[in-house]
Amino acid sequence: MPDLPTLDPIRVEQMIMALGAIGAHSGTGVWRTAYSPEWVAAQALVSDWATAAGLSPRMDAVGNLWARIDGTEGGKAIVSGSHIDTQCPGGRYDGALGVVAALAAISALTATFGRPRRPLELLSLCEEEGSRFPKAGFWGSRAITGRTTQADPEIVTDDDGAPIADAMRAIGLDPATIHTARRDDIAAFFELHIEQGPILEHANLPVAVVDAITGIRQTRVTLTGEQNHAGAFPMDLRRDPMAGFAEIAGRVIDHAHRLGRPAVTTVGRAIPWPNAPAVISRSVDFTIDARHPRPADYTLLHETHAALLAEVAARRGLTLTTDIQVDLPPTPCDPALVTLLQDISKAQGIPQLTMSSGAGHDSQQMAAVCPVVMIFVRSEGGRSHTPEEYSTIPDIMEGIRLLMVALHKRAY
Amino acid sequence: MPDLPTLDPIRVEQMIMALGAIGAHSGTGVWRTAYSPEWVAAQALVSDWATAAGLSPRMDAVGNLWARIDGTEGGKAIVSGSHIDTQCPGGRYDGALGVVAALAAISALTATFGRPRRPLELLSLCEEEGSRFPKAGFWGSRAITGRTTQADPEIVTDDDGAPIADAMRAIGLDPATIHTARRDDIAAFFELHIEQGPILEHANLPVAVVDAITGIRQTRVTLTGEQNHAGAFPMDLRRDPMAGFAEIAGRVIDHAHRLGRPAVTTVGRAIPWPNAPAVISRSVDFTIDARHPRPADYTLLHETHAALLAEVAARRGLTLTTDIQVDLPPTPCDPALVTLLQDISKAQGIPQLTMSSGAGHDSQQMAAVCPVVMIFVRSEGGRSHTPEEYSTIPDIMEGIRLLMVALHKRAY
Numbered sequence: 169m170p171d172l173p174t175l176d177p178i179r180v181e182q183m184i185m186a187l188g189a190i191g192a193h194s195g196t197g198v199w200r201t202a203y204s205p206e207w208v209a210a211q212a213l214v215s216d217w218a219t220a221a222g223l224s225p226r227m228d229a230v231g232n233l234w235a236r237i238d239g240t241e242g243g244k245a246i247v248s249g250s251h252i253d254t255q256c257p258g259g260r261y262d263g264a265l266g267v268v269a270a271l272a273a274i275s276a277l278t279a280t281f282g283r284p285r286r287p288l289e290l291l292s293l294c295e296e297e298g299s300r301f302p303k304a305g306f307w308g309s310r311a312i313t314g315r316t317t318q319a320d321p322e323i324v325t326d327d328d329g330a331p332i333a334d335a336m337r338a339i340g341l342d343p344a345t346i347h348t349a350r351r352d353d354i355a356a357f358f359e360l361h362i363e364q365g366p367i368l369e370h371a372n373l374p375v376a377v378v379d380a381i382t383g384i385r386q387t388r389v390t391l392t393g394e395q396n397h398a399g400a401f402p403m404d405l406r407r408d409p410m411a412g413f414a415e416i417a418g419r420v421i422d423h424a425h426r427l428g429r430p431a432v433t434t435v436g437r438a439i440p441w442p443n444a445p446a447v448i449s450r451s452v453d454f455t456i457d458a459r460h461p462r463p464a465d466y467t468l469l470h471e472t473h474a475a476l477l478a479e480v481a482a483r484r485g486l487t488l489t490t491d492i493q494v495d496l497p498p499t500p501c502d503p504a505l506v507t508l509l510q511d512i513s514k515a516q517g518i519p520q521l522t523m524s525s526g527a528g529h530d531s532q533q534m535a536a537v538c539p540v541v542m543i544f545v546r547s548e549g550g551r552s553h554t555p556e557e558y559s560t561i562p563d564i565m566e567g568i569r570l571l572m573v574a575l576h577k578r579a580y
Numbered sequence: 581m582p583d584l585p586t587l588d589p590i591r592v593e594q595m596i597m598a599l600g601a602i603g604a605h606s607g608t609g610v611w612r613t614a615y616s617p618e619w620v621a622a623q624a625l626v627s628d629w630a631t632a633a634g635l636s637p638r639m640d641a642v643g644n645l646w647a648r649i650d651g652t653e654g655g656k657a658i659v660s661g662s663h664i665d666t667q668c669p670g671g672r673y674d675g676a677l678g679v680v681a682a683l684a685a686i687s688a689l690t691a692t693f694g695r696p697r698r699p700l701e702l703l704s705l706c707e708e709e710g711s712r713f714p715k716a717g718f719w720g721s722r723a724i725t726g727r728t729t730q731a732d733p734e735i736v737t738d739d740d741g742a743p744i745a746d747a748m749r750a751i752g753l754d755p756a757t758i759h760t761a762r763r764d765d766i767a768a769f770f771e772l773h774i775e776q777g778p779i780l781e782h783a784n785l786p787v788a789v790v791d792a793i794t795g796i797r798q799t800r801v802t803l804t805g806e807q808n809h810a811g812a813f814p815m816d817l818r819r820d821p822m823a824g825f826a827e828i829a830g831r832v833i834d835h836a837h838r839l840g841r842p843a844v845t846t847v848g849r850a851i852p853w854p855n856a857p858a859v860i861s862r863s864v865d866f867t868i869d870a871r872h873p874r875p876a877d878y879t880l881l882h883e884t885h886a887a888l889l890a891e892v893a894a895r896r897g898l899t900l901t902t903d904i905q906v907d908l909p910p911t912p913c914d915p916a917l918v919t920l921l922q923d924i925s926k927a928q929g930i931p932q933l934t935m936s937s938g939a940g941h942d943s944q945q946m947a948a949v950c951p952v953v954m955i956f957v958r959s960e961g962g963r964s965h966t967p968e969e970y971s972t973i974p975d976i977m978e979g980i981r982l983l984m985v986a987l988h989k990r991a992y
Contacts, residue, residue, distance in 0.1 A: 308912075365812030380810060385703050386857050396868045397964055398846035399794060399938030400777030403837040405962075410847050411833045418826035425815040434810035435822050436859045438852050445867040447848045447906075455857035457810045526811030550817075552809055 172576065173280035175272060175568040177561050182563075183268045186213065188254075188260035197257035198264075198527025198566065201300035202307065203231065204337040210252050214267055214292045221275035223290060229345040230311035231294035231336065235271075237278055239286035239579065242356035246579040247272065247538075248571060249291030251308065251530055256299045259557030261362045265564065267292045271359040273572035277580070279351030284579040286355065293530050301332050306477075309533035311349035321346065354538035356505060356578055359531045361542060361561050362572050366550030367429075373519050374563040375570060377509040378542035380461035382430065383498035383534045386471055387456045389477060392487040395442070395450035404446055407485040410440055415451040415480050420456055420473055430524045431469060433458040457526065461498045461524035499532045507575075509541060512573045518566050519558055527552075538575075541574075543567050584988065587684060587691035587980055589973050595680045595699065596976075598625065598670035599664075609669035609967025610676075613712035614719065615643065615747040623662050626679055626704045633687035635702060641757040642723035643706035643748065647683075649690055651698035651991065655765035658696075658984060658991040659705030659950075660685065660973075663720065668711045671969030673774045677957065677976065679704045681772040685984035689992070696991040698767065705942050713744050722944035723761035733758065736809040763792065763902040766950035768917060768990055771943045772983050773954060774971050775978055778962030779841075785931050786975040787982060788955035792873035792936040793944045797867045797882055801828075801889060804899040807854070807862035818860055822852055826866040827872035827892050831867055832885055842897075842936045843861060845870040873910045873936035910942045914951030921953060924985045930978050955979050 190213065191206030193199035200206040201521070211233045215225040218235030225235040233252075236245070250266020270290045277284070295301065303324050310316050310475035321343035323331035333343040368376055393407035417435040424433035438454040456473060460466040474490075481488035506522065513520040530541040545567040548558040602625065603618030605611035612618040625647045627637040630647030637647040645664075648657070656868040662678020682702045689696070706720035707713065715736050722728050733745035733755035745755040776975040780788055805819035829847040834844035868885060872878040886902075893900035918934065925932040935956070943952040957979040 195743045196968065302728045318691060363812065365814070366817055367812075367814065384811065390858075396778050396962065397939060398848055399796065399844060399871050399940070400775065400779075400964065401844070401938070402777070402779065402841045403833070403844055404841070405778055405782070408846075409831065410829060410850070412825045414830035414833065414847070418823060418830055421815070421820065429816070432815055434813060434858070434860055435826070436810055436819075436852065437855050437857045438822070438850060438859055439847065439855070440850050443849050443851070445800075445849045445869050446846070448846055449848055457857050459811050493585070505869070526813070527809060528811070540838050550808065550813060552812065 172573060173276040175276055175565055175572065177565050180268060180272050180568065181319055181562060183217070183271065184260055185267065186263065187264045191254065193257040194555045196259065198254045198260055199257040200254045201256065201397045202253045202295035203339050205446055208252060208339055211292060212545065214271070215250065217271055218290055221271065222278055223274065228349040229341065229350040231291040231341055232312065232349065234306045236288040237283060237288050239284045239288065241285045243291045244353045245287040246356050247289045247291050247354050247498070248358040248575060249293060250361055251293040251296035252360050253295050253297050253299065253461040255553045257299050257553050257555055258297065258553050261559050262552050263296060265362055265559065269568045269571055271562055272568050276572060277576055281580055282400040286579045287438055288575065288579045296530050302327070304332060306530055306533045309530035311346050312351050313533050313536040314347065314350035314393060315536070316346055319542065320500055322434055327437045343469050352537055357531060357534045357540045357570055358539050358574060359529060359540070359542045360567050361529060361544060362547045362552060362557065363544040364547055364550070364552035366526050367523055368544065368546035369548065369550060371521055373521055374546055375518060375520050375565040377506055377513065377520050377522045378525050378544055379501050379522050382459040382461040382524055382526050383466040384457065384459050384496045384528055385462070385492060387493035388491045388493050389456060389541045390451055390453045390489045391481060392451040393449065393485065396448045398446040398448055401448060408448050409452040410449045411487050412480050412484045413438065413454060413485045414510055416476060417454070420458070420471050423472060427434050430526060431460050431465065431524055459526055464499050466498050496528060496532060501541045503542035505539055506578065509543065512570055516569065516573060518570050543570055584985060585688040587688055587977055588983065589938055589977050591753050592680060592684050592976060592980065593973050594684065595629070596672055596677065599676045603666065603852055605669040606967045607829055608671065610666045610672055611669040612666045613668065614665045614707035615751050619665060620751055623704060624725065626664065626683070626908045629683055630702055632682065634690055635686065638900055640761040640762040643722055643753055644720045644724065645704040646759060646761050647702040649695060649700050650723050651696045653697045653698065655698050656765045657699040657701045658987060659701045659703050659766050660770040660987060661705060661774055663705040663708035665707050665709050665711065667709050667965045669967055670709065670965050673969050673971050674776070674964050675708060677774055677971065678772045681980045681983055684980050684986055688984060689988055693992055695875070697874040698991045700987065700991045703750050703902050708942050714739070716744060718914065718942055718945045721942035722762050723758050725945050725948040726762035727948070728758055730759065764949055767805060769943060769946045769950050769952045770983055771941060771952065772984060773941060774959045774964060774969065775956040776939050776964035778960055779935055780956065781957035781960065781962060783933055785930050785933055786958055786978040787930060788956040789918055789925065789932050789934045790917045790937050791913050791934050793867050793911040793938055793941055794873040794938050795875070796869065796871050796906055796940055797904060798906035799903050800903045801868060802865045802901045803893060804863040805861065805897065808860040810858040810860055813860060819876045820860050821864040822861045822896050824892050824898045825850065825866060825897045828888060829866070830929060834871070834941040835884060836870065842938060843872050843877065844938055871938055886921065908940060908944060911947045913953045917951055917953035920989065921955065921982060924982055928981065930982050955982055
């Protein structure tokens with residue numbers, strides 16, 4: 169292998185800060201929702217950077233920005249990138265860092281080695297967070313897989329009921345053409361992203377190779393009992409949904425804890441009704457978010473929850489309704505790409521651990537049309553979705569170096 | 581003892597319906613908050629009925645309606661009544677039934693036996709529910725005990741921040757004179773009230789003699805942990821206040837259940853923050869309402885809760901804050917009056933059980949200035965604070981008969 173190019177940490181930091189300045193919010197935060205003026209400006213800046221690096225940028229029908237350099241031998245493309253939109257507000261790293269990393273790696277490779285054998289592309293995805301359009305569900309990557317329907321642009325709305333189609337038209341995109349965003353000519357997708365959790369920090373390691381993206385199921389549960397006076401109704405005659413909720417929430421959380429990593433279960437939302445101190449509740453409405461990256465464990469987790477819900481509701485005389493609101497099955501990363509990254513880490517002396525992602529990512533969608541793999545960079549305090557999220561430049565450079573070598577091995 | 585007068589069930593039912601028509605709401609419901617036009621009209625109707633029965637009505641400074649017949653021998657007064665205000669909406673029975681019962685019993689006694697030896701008074705209390713002024717805290721009976729301060733009328737506000745003083749002035753009451761509502765010349769207070777719970781229904785009995793009014797402590801608790809991503813944070817590194825809340829709510833409810841009647845503990849209010857399905861909560865704010873009518877058990881209940889809260893918070897790395905928002909110590913009813921009612925029940929063939937009240941009542945306040953006792957009448961389905969609350973006329977007549985004999989024994 170020829171000598172690899174040296175990456176420029178100052179240039180990487182400048183790009184992170186320049187992108188973070190577009191939609192800057194709450195000091196170190198960024199507020200840049202899909203199709204907003206800040207989002208348009210951020211995609212334009214990435215496009216300018218790509219042009220300067222000798223790539224040919226284009227925006228597809230849904231708003232993903234692709235920047236390509238053709239390969240001398242043609243074939244399917246080697247692609248890297250992440251998303252450019254943020255939470256309200258998010259930080260400078262979630263999403264944007266993967267775009268900066270891909271640009272830094274590809275620019276360094278083309279500057280040193282010129283045209284690759286195979287097409288090499290930067291991808292800045294248009295909407296991952298769902299922070300403006302909560303039901304958009306990986307809008308950009310889903311369009312690439314061809315899973316968005318022609319009806320979706322009018323159905324997917326913001327919290328005020330305005331369709332995403334209007335937001336697209338406002339910036340010159342034609343929602344009727346989103347089917348043209350589909351790609352079936354990708355050989356591999358590499359996504360670098362901040363970890364969003366504390367595992368690397370606790371292991372004192374800069375990067376991780378991601379071997380699977382977790383399965384996520386969010387179930388909305390309503391337990392209904394009998395509303396009564398908190399003083400006058402004896403305990404033995406109550407049908408109290410709060411008692412059922414407490415038992416279920418405690419047990420599903422404890423169950424995931426006892427299963428151990430990477431199982432996680434969260435009860436983040438709970439709304440009793442009427443929510444008054446001296447009234448036995450009529451109902452408690454809550455969510456169970458349960459995640460596991462291995463299909464068999466994912467199924468076991470949900471079967472256990474379903475049995476527990478039914479048993480507690482029956483024993484306590486409560487009416488139970490459940491509605492699965494999110495169900496993203498576990499997505500294994502491509503084993504060959506995982507091995508590739510592990511081997512490069514070893515050869516390059518980049519300390520890593522291999523872990524699954526507990527958060528959803530565009531790679532989960534992209535896996536439907538190509539082999540995918542992810543690289544995680546340590547997040548300080550495990551923070552994300554906040555202006556306080558932070559990764560150090562040395563950690564980031566280790567991640568980009570790992571990415572660059574992988575792109576070199578696959579594209580050159 | 582001379583032959584007792586016969587009570588007229590049709591007249592009793594007419595009075596219940598006539599009062600229920602003032603502020604009628606939601607079919608069988610009533611919406612009659614303190615000092616509202618409906619409340620003014622209801623007090624006026626009670627005053628008219630009292631006048632027709634030969635009593636002398638007067639409204640005191642806080643708005644309680646007293647209607648008196650002097651006794652031939654003078655001395656302290658024998659008083660019976662309850663409150664005239666309702667929930668939003670409540671039903672026709674909670675409060676109003678005790679006013680109707682006292683009027684029916686006193687009218688029958690005076691019609692048959694004329695002037696009593698001792699003064700006999702009807703009392704229609706002005707505000708018990710706190711449905712318009714949540715912080716009023718037994719406004720009418722508290723004024724009678726002299727526990728309201730001169731500052732209170734400006735401090736006690738409705739949900740819009742308007743002071744109760746404004747509502748009083750609007751109907752011609754002078755808030756500066758509420759100290760004159762104090763009474764220290766009451767020999768006994770008898771309050772008849774619907775049970776508001778299912779104990780009599782389950783025991784298949786029409787009435788109960790109440791030997792104590794429960795102690796009520798409402799504690800507001802906030803557990804604060806660390807807000808994080810529901811996917812990316814392993815269970816073993818979380819400080820999840822929802823997990824702590826579930827454990828505490830489950831255990832305090834279970835503890836009261838195992839103690840058995842009359843212990844009750846209710847967690848009716850819970851507000852997680854930010855209350856989102858995919859976010860480990862930063863905090864959960866909730867209430868524990870725990871009641872027991874026996875002082876030693878009341879203390880034990882709260883000591884157990886305090887120890888549990890501290891232990892769970894420490895073990896789970898959560899910050900704990902607690903604020904006692906209501907603390908009404910247990911109020912025993914007067915033993916002599918309890919025995920009086922039990923003896924009358926036996927002699928008159930009125931089947932009863934003796935129980936404590938799990939709800940708060942004006943009698944709890946009145947106990948500060950005089951011996952008190954209560955009579956409960958069976959509530960269908962244990963319902964109260966709803967338009968559906970209902971007690972049958974035969975059950976009501978048994979309660980009024982018990983009350984009438986007791987008033988006769990004490991006043992004649």
